[in-house]
Amino acid sequence: MKPAERMKIPRQSMPEQEPEVRAHNFNEVNLGMDIETARLESERCLCCKDAKCVSGCPVGIDIAGFVGAVADGDLRKAAEILYDANVLPGITGRVCPQETQCEEVCIRAKKGEPVAVGYVERFVADWARENYKAVMTSPPPTGKRAAIVGSGPAGLTCAGELAKKGHDVTVFEALHKPGGVLLYGIPEFRLPKKIIDLEVGKLKEIGVKIECNVVIGQTYTVGELQEKEGFDTVFIANGAGLPVFQGVPGENLKGVYSANEYLTRVNLMGAFRGEDSDTPVIRSNSVVVVGGGNTAMDSIRTARRLGADPAVLVYRRSRKEMPARVEEIKHAEEEGVKLDLLVNPVEILGTEDGWVRSVVCQRMELGEPDSSGRRRPVPIEGSEFEYPCEVFVEAIGTGANPLLTQTTPELKLNRWGNILADENLMTSMPGVFAGGDIVRGGATVILAMGDGKDAAVAMHKYMTNG
Amino acid sequence: MFNIREAKWLAPQVRWLIVDAPRVATRHQPGHFVIVRVRDDGERIPLTVADSDAQAGTITLVVQVVGATTELLCALQAGDSILDLVGPLGKPTEIENFGHVVLVGGGVGTAVIYPQAGALKAAGNKVSAIIGGRSKPYVIMEQELGAVCDAVHPCTDDGSYGYHGFVTGKLQELIDNESDPVNAVLTAGPVPMMKNVAKVTEAKKILTIASLNPIMVDGTGMCGGCRVMVDGKPKFACVDGPEFDAHKVDFGLLTDRLTAYREQEKRAWDRLHENPEHKCKLEAAMRELKA
Ligand SMILES: Cc1cc2nc3c(=O)[nH]c(=O)nc-3n(C[C@H](O)[C@H](O)[C@H](O)COP(=O)(O)OP(=O)(O)OC[C@H]3O[C@@H](n4cnc5c(N)ncnc54)[C@H](O)[C@@H]3O)c2cc1C
Ligand SMILES: Cc1cc2nc3c(=O)[nH]c(=O)nc-3n(C[C@H](O)[C@H](O)[C@H](O)COP(=O)(O)OP(=O)(O)OC[C@H]3O[C@@H](n4cnc5c(N)ncnc54)[C@H](O)[C@@H]3O)c2cc1C
Ligand code: SF4
Ligand code: SF4
Ligand code: FES
Numbered sequence: 001m002k003p004a005e006r007m008k009i010p011r012q013s014m015p016e017q018e019p020e021v022r023a024h025n026f027n028e029v030n031l032g033m034d035i036e037t038a039r040l041e042s043e044r045c046l047c048c049k050d051a052k053c054v055s056g057c058p059v060g061i062d063i064a065g066f067v068g069a070v071a072d073g074d075l076r077k078a079a080e081i082l083y084d085a086n087v088l089p090g091i092t093g094r095v096c097p098q099e100t101q102c103e104e105v106c107i108r109a110k111k112g113e114p115v116a117v118g119y120v121e122r123f124v125a126d127w128a129r130e131n132y133k134a135v136m137t138s139p140p141p142t143g144k145r146a147a148i149v150g151s152g153p154a155g156l157t158c159a160g161e162l163a164k165k166g167h168d169v170t171v172f173e174a175l176h177k178p179g180g181v182l183l184y185g186i187p188e189f190r191l192p193k194k195i196i197d198l199e200v201g202k203l204k205e206i207g208v209k210i211e212c213n214v215v216i217g218q219t220y221t222v223g224e225l226q227e228k229e230g231f232d233t234v235f236i237a238n239g240a241g242l243p244v245f246q247g248v249p250g251e252n253l254k255g256v257y258s259a260n261e262y263l264t265r266v267n268l269m270g271a272f273r274g275e276d277s278d279t280p281v282i283r284s285n286s287v288v289v290v291g292g293g294n295t296a297m298d299s300i301r302t303a304r305r306l307g308a309d310p311a312v313l314v315y316r317r318s319r320k321e322m323p324a325r326v327e328e329i330k331h332a333e334e335e336g337v338k339l340d341l342l343v344n345p346v347e348i349l350g351t352e353d354g355w356v357r358s359v360v361c362q363r364m365e366l367g368e369p370d371s372s373g374r375r376r377p378v379p380i381e382g383s384e385f386e387y388p389c390e391v392f393v394e395a396i397g398t399g400a401n402p403l404l405t406q407t408t409p410e411l412k413l414n415r416w417g418n419i420l421a422d423e424n425l426m427t428s429m430p431g432v433f434a435g436g437d438i439v440r441g442g443a444t445v446i447l448a449m450g451d452g453k454d455a456a457v458a459m460h461k462y463m464t465n466g
Numbered sequence: 467m468f469n470i471r472e473a474k475w476l477a478p479q480v481r482w483l484i485v486d487a488p489r490v491a492t493r494h495q496p497g498h499f500v501i502v503r504v505r506d507d508g509e510r511i512p513l514t515v516a517d518s519d520a521q522a523g524t525i526t527l528v529v530q531v532v533g534a535t536t537e538l539l540c541a542l543q544a545g546d547s548i549l550d551l552v553g554p555l556g557k558p559t560e561i562e563n564f565g566h567v568v569l570v571g572g573g574v575g576t577a578v579i580y581p582q583a584g585a586l587k588a589a590g591n592k593v594s595a596i597i598g599g600r601s602k603p604y605v606i607m608e609q610e611l612g613a614v615c616d617a618v619h620p621c622t623d624d625g626s627y628g629y630h631g632f633v634t635g636k637l638q639e640l641i642d643n644e645s646d647p648v649n650a651v652l653t654a655g656p657v658p659m660m661k662n663v664a665k666v667t668e669a670k671k672i673l674t675i676a677s678l679n680p681i682m683v684d685g686t687g688m689c690g691g692c693r694v695m696v697d698g699k700p701k702f703a704c705v706d707g708p709e710f711d712a713h714k715v716d717f718g719l720l721t722d723r724l725t726a727y728r729e730q731e732k733r734a735w736d737r738l739h740e741n742p743e744h745k746c747k748l749e750a751a752m753r754e755l756k757a
Contacts, residue, residue: 261689280730
């Protein structure tokens with residue numbers, strides 16, 4: 001096919017559940033492409049020699065290679081290329097902010113729309129899960145042992161990459177199931193739990209051991225993993241799971257949640273399954289969420305699905321500054337979520353018996369740019385108003401959880417409690433590496449995976465002196 | 467899976483379990499707790515480690531039936547297993563030589579003070595324990611405490627055994643005994659009891675530490691659901707506690723937050739009791755109690 005012909009094909013869209021229907025269920029919103037659509041979309045790719053898109057991908061997937069293989073109808077080859085660079089493509093294909101990564105720098109975005117790399121990636125991963133089980137293999141054992149702390153995307157990726165090199169890898173996870181934020185944070189309707197189970201299953205097939213119910217810092221310290229448990233290297237990927245509260249009056253009322261708690265109750269603990277799961281969550285007719293990122297979007301869309309009407313999201317800056325994926329904002333609005341921008345909660349009011357009654361908010365306007373380069377929101381005097389609601393969820397970010405670091409004084413931290421790592425992702429403790437959100441602060445799945453991959457390379461070197 | 471080696475009823479609705487959990491047993495210190503999950507899709511509940519045996523790789527749990535999950539757990543027998551168990555969690559009790567320490571345990575709170583008693587004794591303290599229950603059968607672990615304390619004072623609300631009255635009455639007596647001053651008090655049990663213990667010790671400004679029991683989910687500082695107010699500041703009980711200076715704890719808030727899921731908890735209880743499979747397990751466990 002000639003480039004001119006490729007250029008003529010319009011970007012294919014992702015079939016999705018109708019908004020009115022999906023606003024009341026937890027099934028996946030995006031339904032996935034069929035093979036014809038995926039091929040057609042792949043034919044849009046110019047398979048550039050000096051492909052720009054790769055530079056936008058934190059794990060450096062050979063995008064032209066796998067998309068080209070799909071265009072040729074060789075799905076096995078596509079899967080091999082994909083899994084070679086990314087051990088969790090079914091996940092990244094669903095949750096990467098493609099518009100600011102691979103797709104942003106795709107040459108086709110200069111004139112029109114970029115190749116839908118994420119959609120094609122998801123298609124190949126889903127195909128491989130069903131049809132091409134043994135896509136990864138592991139070489140003979142090296143006899144070296146690595147411990148991974150945390151089973152989020154950073155930990156799982158590092159584990160997979162090390163296992164691919166023949167190392168004996170054990171992942172220690174504090175919760176009762178692996179997946180990290182993928183499991184307890186990102187809801188079923190965006191990333192079905194089944195996908196995580198299957199991707200984790202693929203890692204187990206190549207020898208990765210996963211031990212849940214182990215809290216490093218409590219059950220073992222990092223030093224003990226090295227000295228007593230005999231691990232040659234350790235990778236710390238315990239995430240940035242400390243909820244941050246705004247610090248406004250009324251936060252201890254019943255019905256006020258951190259997004260972490262709200263989403264954990266619903267996702268990990270299964271409260272989405274029905275009105276009466278073992279772990280309860282407060283269902284209410286009116287929910288307000290504060291925040292502008294993916295976590296805030298996930299919280300308010302979850303509330304909507306649990307029956308909230310109105311479901312209101314307030315954010316103190318404007319739409320342009322919202323860090324959430326563009327697709328999530330679009331989906332939320334289609335589902336009936338009300339966005340109220342340039343609004344900041346200042347107080348939560350309660351009933352006599354301690355339940356949330358309403359949130360007092362203040363309108364904001366954009367002032368001079370702040371240190372982040374974004375225009376600083378400034379309160380408008382006398383603009384206070386009340387949003388009546390029974391549940392209020394705070395999704396304004398997370399910090400570094402000190403549980404592990406406080407028992408490991410040898411680890412050097414920055415002033416926010418994030419672990420400091422050098423260019424090889426090694427920490428101040430020899431043989432101990434770190435990556436993902438615990439190093440970066442809240443970032444993205446694929447950046448965490450990139451760290452996992454880079455750390456695996458460095459750990460391999462460290463263990464083999466190669 | 468965590469195998470249950472032994473299970474028996476200590477008191478009506480209070481079960482004593484010895485569970486294989488070698489990793490927890492090795493590291494356990496007084497004040498630590500674990501979080502368990504009994505069945506798939508089940509909830510996570512915190513339970514204090516009442517004792518441990520590092521050599522045998524076991525821990526002891528003392529569980530009171532108050533709702534659906536504790537009832538499911540208490541219906542388990544030796545040879546059954548607990549699906550998930552994680553720990554040890556929380557900060558351990560700060561053990562010092564205070565002089566004369568009084569431990570006040572109400573109901574299953576007695577399980578919290580038991581390991582503290584042993585450690586405080588070993589640190590050179592004179593240790594008195596006050597343990598309370600509604601009536602005689604509800605007073606638990608008296609013998610075990612007797613083996614590590616200088617004195618044990620059982621109390622019953624109805625006077626059927628020991629001191630007639632609340633634990634706080636007995637505590638007041640000990641505090642008023644000028645010849646044997648009390649230097650520190652550690653307490654665990656129902657919130658109203660801990661609140662009153664704090665009141666009793668406040669007058670003489672006796673250092674008082676309470677073990678708080680807010681609703682928890684993860685137990686690792688990730689959700690913030692367990693937040694309590696101490697000295698006007700929010701604290702996460704699972705990682706900053708669960709033990710805090712009782713004179714600084716907002717007990718009213720703790721009491722209120724514990725009611726957040728009352729309706730759902732009631733429905734969970736009703737659902738469980740309508741389930742025939744559970745009924746039969748439960749009856750088996752109850753038969754053992756009567757025997
Ligand atoms: C609700 C929500 C939605 C998001 N949506 C997106 C999105 O759409 N796209 C995107 O790219 N990013 C998204 N993110 C961000 C992304 O999920 C994170 O950047 C990413 O998960 C970080 O990965 P990680 O491996 O560093 O840590 P995590 O995913 O946080 O995993 C850390 C794991 O370590 C475990 N752990 C913690 N402490 C210990 C310990 N002491 N011992 C043992 N285990 C421990 C935790 O239980 C957890 O399982 C979202 C985040 C949230 C909260
Ligand atoms: C650090 C800590 C240590 C504990 N140690 C013990 C112990 O050794 N033995 C023991 O029997 N109990 C202990 N508890 C209390 C125990 O966790 C609760 O009784 C249990 O979670 C109730 O679950 P349920 O489903 O049976 O009852 P539910 O139906 O959930 O609730 C019944 C009652 O228990 C309270 N409750 C509900 N969930 C929790 C929760 N997660 N934490 C605390 N209270 C809750 C509710 O307010 C309600 O009054 C401890 C709690 C904490 C926080
Ligand atoms: S992993 Fe993410 S950034 Fe990389 S190609 Fe896939 S969607 Fe793009
Ligand atoms: S830049 Fe765009 S068109 Fe070029 S190879 Fe990458 S995805 Fe294909
Ligand atoms: S139980 Fe979640 S932070 Fe304490």
